[in-house]
Amino acid sequence: MLLEKRVPFLYLFKQIKYDLLFVFLMSVCTFSLKKLYGEQMPKIPVSLPAFLGTAISLLLSFKLSQSYDRWWEARKVWGAIVNDSRTMVLQLLNFSASDPKEDGLATKKTMSYRQIAWAYCLGQSLRNLDVISKAKEFISEADILYIEMQKNKPLALLNLQTKNLAELYTKGCINSFQEIQINNTLVELTNSMGKAERINNTVFPVTYRQILHLFIYIFLAIMSLALLEIDSLWEIPLDLVIALPFFMIEKTATYMQDPFMNKPTDTAITSIANTIETNIKQLWQDNDLPDPVDSKDAFYIL
Numbered sequence: 001m002l003l004e005k006r007v008p009f010l011y012l013f014k015q016i017k018y019d020l021l022f023v024f025l026m027s028v029c030t031f032s033l034k035k036l037y038g039e040q041m042p043k044i045p046v047s048l049p050a051f052l053g054t055a056i057s058l059l060l061s062f063k064l065s066q067s068y069d070r071w072w073e074a075r076k077v078w079g080a081i082v083n084d085s086r087t088m089v090l091q092l093l094n095f096s097a098s099d100p101k102e103d104g105l106a107t108k109k110t111m112s113y114r115q116i117a118w119a120y121c122l123g124q125s126l127r128n129l130d131v132i133s134k135a136k137e138f139i140s141e142a143d144i145l146y147i148e149m150q151k152n153k154p155l156a157l158l159n160l161q162t163k164n165l166a167e168l169y170t171k172g173c174i175n176s177f178q179e180i181q182i183n184n185t186l187v188e189l190t191n192s193m194g195k196a197e198r199i200n201n202t203v204f205p206v207t208y209r210q211i212l213h214l215f216i217y218i219f220l221a222i223m224s225l226a227l228l229e230i231d232s233l234w235e236i237p238l239d240l241v242i243a244l245p246f247f248m249i250e251k252t253a254t255y256m257q258d259p260f261m262n263k264p265t266d267t268a269i270t271s272i273a274n275t276i277e278t279n280i281k282q283l284w285q286d287n288d289l290p291d292p293v294d295s296k297d298a299f300y301i302l
Helices: 009-040 047-094 105-126 141-148 153-170 176-201 206-229 235-256 269-283
Strands: none
Touching: 009 206, 009 235, 047 105, 047 176, 047 206, 047 235, 047 269, 105 141, 105 153, 105 176, 105 269, 141 153, 153 176, 206 235
16 A cells, blocks of 8 residues: 655656657657658647547546545455454453353454454455465464365355354353354454455456557557647657656556555555454453564555
8 A cells, every 4th residue: 555655756657667668659750750751741730639638538537436446445345354353352352151151261362363364364365475374373273274275265264263153152151142243243254355355356347448548549649740840859758748647547547446466556455454463462462462564665565
């Protein structure tokens, strides 16, 4: 996730350098043709590329809005995961049957720390990274062996949570109403996982990006021809300046439409999982709290 700090120009330039190189070569070709053929070049009124630029701006605005909606929905999903994780641990800590047969404290702590593992596991799974390495710190060897055999590892952890919840109820550590409340929280966590997977697996229409990219190139080509009245090398940097905002907005929208791709524009799910770990350990009065996630660079965190 980008932070409220100045984004380095070099980072921005890297995203559009090939597009700008293409525009530069196109401008050089157009300028060279003008020098060679002069009056034989087609005369295009400036109003035509101005009209096309306005239309493309509207399309870019729509794409940016849709991409931000996907990014913001991902952030809301992970905000709900934070809240439901806290809720579940609060319920486990403070719910008990009126006449419990046993405390069940060990099982409750196991479930709490497994929830930390689940948060890290889900984040890594969405990014197609190593799912188990971080989760190993919070779950038992038996749990590790179980989830290693499963394809959807976050779902496997939720299955273990449900089994432990049934165990708490069977042993009389919680009553039926309390079991329903904790189960509802697990349902909400499952729903949030499904929403995150839906966002991650639903591809933004590729044809929309390709057609929009093509229209930007057509617009810039026509603009370059319309600027033939400028009999100077200043025509080339002017083309680049005109192209810059179009490509930057288009690239920003492209990155935001995929909020789990392990890029600076991502939803900061590793940092959010770190927050969940801190909150749960605090509730259990564990002094071994994790340090905040440091940014890999000065302007973003993952």
